[in-house]
Amino acid sequence: MPDGALFSLRDVSVRYPIRRGFFQRVVGHVGAVEQVSFDLMRGETLALVGESGCGKSTLGRAMLRLEDVSEGTITADGGMSRREIARRVQVVFQDPLGSLDPRWRIGDLIGEGLDVHGIVRGAARDARVRELLSQVELPTSAFYKFPHQLSGGQQQRVAIARALAMRPELIVLDEATSALDVSVQAQILNLLKDLQAEYNLTYLFISHDLTVVGQFADRVAVMYVGRIMETGSTTEVLASPRHPYTRALLASSLKVDPDARIETIPLLTGDVPSPRNPPSGCRFRTRCPLAQPDCASLTHRMVMTGSRETAACRANNDH
Template sequence: MAVTDPAPLFEARDLVKHFRSRGSTVRAVDGVSFTIPRGRTVGLVGESGSGKSTVARLALRLLEPTSGELSFDGVDLRGAGRGELRALRRRMQIVFQDPFGSLNPRMRVLDAVGEPLSVHGLARGRARRDRVVELLERVGLSAKDLTKFAHQFSGGQAQRIGIARALATDPDLIVCDEAVSALDVSVQAQVLNLLKRLQAELGLSYLFIAHDLNVVRYMSDEVCVMYLGRIVERGDGDALFADPRHPYSEMLVSAVPEFDPANTGRARPAPRGEAPSPSRPPSGCRFHPRCPRAFDRCSTDEPVVHPVAPGRTAACHLLEVDR
């Protein structure tokens, strides 16, 4: 069973990341807060450009935040020194979207999976080889794959190698950044089940990022819905998908054929237009130009976060009207 602990393993508070580009400011992440409990999965979902992958890189300190707080197992990641951060990074790993792009085509599997062991001084020689074999077997491969190159594998097998490499340092947290979106649907299911099994066996925590709502719902204990750099709704995955409370969440759920709007007892009108540029976010509620239920206040006042149920929140002026 997954390990649980009242103290979160990871926490982000008011996380901000702005990029300067050709004289303008791209507000990629603009005040995001969430926690990841031990042994649990938090999903980030939203359209392309919502800021999900930027959050992933900020969480691992692959990008430096513009502002905000990050903590891992009680340690301030932004204040950690180089040595302390290096030690913490052994406990935080990532699985990327493109399994072939994330593997060095000139490295054999032994070296690709064993590289983290060498970098962190965890094993060498025969012990390194034995550890790599153990990792390959854990993800459904074998010792016969040690001398192969990435191009000799299917996409699903290559992603298993990427997962094995992420497991090499015995991490507590793995960030899965669109880790199955490049795979066929049948292969996706196999990899998702593998991730579930590894979580149960090893007590792993996941930050699971995807644009496919069915995938996010299957994997996540809690879901955060992102739009233009902000979390507009968060809460228990099953409850959120059964009864989304923010119009953007409704839009995402309505786009999935398996979720029938009649199940919730209320209509979900289609949104209008395309998402604005994060370099020019709208005033007020960022979703209001596309929201079919927007009213005057939506264009001027930024909505505050409201509790909508135990453990669930959403940022929408309609929640005040409905009260």
């Protein structure tokens, strides 16, 4: 692993078997994630962006060991057993209410991990929970409330406190702000930044919102039908995207930087191909306005230019 890396992914693929018939014979596979490689550096925020169904959440679950890796390796600094993963890697989901047991009070929800891992118990555990409530800017009176008694923003603060309770090194934020209105979203993002600075947290930020990514992430990896199309610093990628898919994705969303000069390219049209039967060659070629005949036979590989990587693309003359 490179110095400073918390996680290293090398040629990671996650595939699901397709079964048919009475005996459920395997007749093929759905490649949700295909040959993904990157390093997640300690203390940074790496954003995974792309359209729905591109494999972002599947990749996040693989890092949480909630999905089995079909090929490749995910290596953690110092190595992590499944039990260590449960403590050192936490997740905050898009729907906080759906991830919080409605029958439990907030104090018990936040303190559950402390009980399970035997970190602190009794009065010390309750004191730690109240400390966490304060850290996520909730009143201590929330300790005795149920999830439905809180607003959406407050529920997400509870989910963050629940993740923080384990003193994690990595938090996977799976569309963690997309269900919130703009003002609450900004408050949660500011809170996450403050917590990252205080605890040197590492974030894997899964999102489709490039405006939020531009404000929050240090680096970005653009995914399409299970593959990485482009990676680099957020500033570089959003200001001067190299791959046609990244340019189209930006053109289809609110412009992050009004002064950024993005090459004119038509908006995304058509549907995302099924990972069950992806296009040959460049997977974006069926929707790419710059596609050329030999894109169908182009081998997927990442081309390094300075500090950035881009998938090989005939339109960019990257062979």
